[in-house]
Amino acid sequence: MGDIWSFLLQTLTATGAAALLLILKALLRDKLSPRWQFAVWGVLAAVLLFPAGQGGRYVLFPWPTLVEALRSACTGSFDTLTRISVPVPLLPASTETIPGFLYLLYWCVGVILFVQGIVDYARLRMALGHANPVPGDQVQAVADRYHLPACPAVEIPGLSTAFVCGIVRPVLVLPASRPTDDKVILHELLHLKYKDAVWGMLISVLRCIHWCNPLLWYCAARARNDLESLCDQRVLERLEGEDRREYGRILLNMADEKYGCVPGTSSIANGGKNIGRRIEAIARFRLYPQGMGLVSWCVAIILLVPLLTGLKPQTVWETQEPHLQFASARTTYCSTAAGAIDTYAKSILTGKTNYRAMCAPLSEMNALAGLEAGESWLGEDGRWLENVNFYEPYQIWNYARSGDGYECLVAFIPAKPPAGYEWDGTTSGRWLLVQHVQAYSEQGRWVVQPMGALELVHGDQRDGVNLGLPAWQYTGDCGDFRVNYYYQNKAVTPRTGNASLFGMQPAFSTVPEPDLLYDSLDQHTVTLVEAEYIGTPEDQAKYETIGIAMPPIWDADEDCEDLNWTTREAYLNWNTREVYWDESPIFLYGEGGGMWEPDELPDHLEANFCINGGDPIPMELLPTEEGSQYEY
Amino acid sequence: MNTDRASIRTGLTYAAWGYLFLHVNVNIGSISILPDFVGDLMLICAINYLSAMRRDLALLKPLLTLMAVWHGIQWLPVLGDHVNIPFLDILFYAVAIYFHFQFFTDMAALAADLQPPEAHLDRTMLHFRTLYALLYTAWHLLQYGNPILMRYREVLAWVMIGGTILWVLVAIALMVSLFSLRNAVCDAPAEQTLELPPKE
Incomplete structure (x- = not known):
């Protein structure tokens, strides 16, 4: 925690968890034993010690969104997100602003309380160093009777009740003015055995960190009391x-005694109100249902996991309050690259700024926040979208890893050609709106950076390959021929989704799916091979048949010795074909495809080339150095 | 003091059918025709009939009433889709697991008192109760862990389907054991009186 916002997020997250625990403890007060009543505070301790808001997740209430909305409203800045690396207050980085000054104030008070606790403990230990040692007969006798560890004991005049001080070298402190009952010594020795002072110390430290949260102070007091109740239970x-x-009766007599708590100590007397609760628990001692160990664990685990993992927001809030709406968008993280691309594509389709904010790099947030209400974030590019069909799934082409992220082309399908453009009405020839984008992870959220403008491309869709779009290309020469190999991958949302009484529902919706997995899309790998004649025109006519055999790109390390791979899948084997030359020197040899993709693009492809039924000639195809699979 | 045999039989019948409503859902559109809150209300009736035999059962009534209210709100078609409050969801998961465990602990104790000497309904109930609690916990943990373990989401989806089926089967087994106990009470010789257990 390095600023007031991260502290606010951490303490609010813990507040929700504390409220839940308090309600549940009230409901199960007379049903689960003091052992569970104390142990369940461990859930709150875990929430306090676990950095809140990891991965944009929230615990019980959408605190990250509320904190971000407050932050942007106070600072006017949108380009940072509240993050917590460690759940303890770090030195303030800046104190020039009001939030910075408030954090400094919080930090100073926390440090003062912490130092005060250490000083109190040190003073107590020093005072105990000068106290009269007590002959250990009574303490040792109690320890022996109940098989408990003993420790040195001292007595102090004016002390109202006994307590144990210290964790490493504990001392049992007894009042000098009156004899101490064996049962009180038993209580303190049980604290000693179970090292309850450690829990007391942890509670004190957490209370120092969250000193300005009254609910957590209350919980700290309740946890201390539950610790004493647990010790009472062990005594009983x-x-x-x-x-x-x-x-x-001994406890009842302590109800009026004053209660002062020093970190690292545990005392049987802890204030009148608390003792009242403990006596209630003692009265129920024999009434707690037995054999509840398993369910106690189950309840604790069922609380612990959701309170630690939290929930991830799935959709942005549609609200009139701009700070809240924008904060909701910024804290609804895209957890996958495909999720970010999906969100980006839908922000284009709908023109919604908050969708774009879900997947925009933080550096763009201020510009997005500065847009007027109703103004499209797309700017000039928005003109192309007039004709786009909202309910036609967008397409992802040439999705591939690039550095730590991914690159791809996002393509939208206009319902009709834009004004001034012609379209022959065929599916293969329809226009596409295409944009090259890059997706990468920024501070735990996947974002999308456009790498160019939206451009209108005249499609040339074949069986699978769209020659209107760029592709990965390999090429190699063999005699009078140049063999070109094109590879593309394509992914779209499945056309149909869930079944209902009214039949299959369309799967495509313009609501972003920030957790979308690329594997859940309909994926196709498409390839195309063409043979280009590069010899002299007079020799062209003598070539009547061509055969090319090569393994698919996702299986490129396969052996390529035999032209006739009769035992393999059909798509692996492009047999000899008659050549029909028209005016073009390029002969479209064949198309293929499948569901697989190469883990890594091969650095070369091997093929066998066969002319006019002759022997196969081994050849090698290398990636072309010119152009890119993203340039059109 | 003799306990009314008919009351016990009626209580056990309510309890068994209550479990059916809680664990089997049949929907028409988005409306459940076997709503959970009806199951809760039937269990409240069961507790009313049986609490004379088991004092601990009465302790469960406030929890069950809250669960019935919560399930009722979730069932209302107007609110159903909009009532998604993680705070209350988690609270009621925790309450429910305690409730089911304690309820069958009490039912097993009741079975130990009422079953024929050669029967082992009490032990059967305790075994299924433990299995039920573990499955309930595991299922809810997977539900929360699923988004974190996204890489294994497909595998976890199958595990959850398997777990759900097993969970429902265990619930049905508990239901069957309640019916068996009811039948044992009905079949007991008429001259046999049912005695309250001694006060603790």
């Missing part, structure tokens, strides 16, 4: 009959 488990009633 070791006592019988009249001794139990006597123990209750």
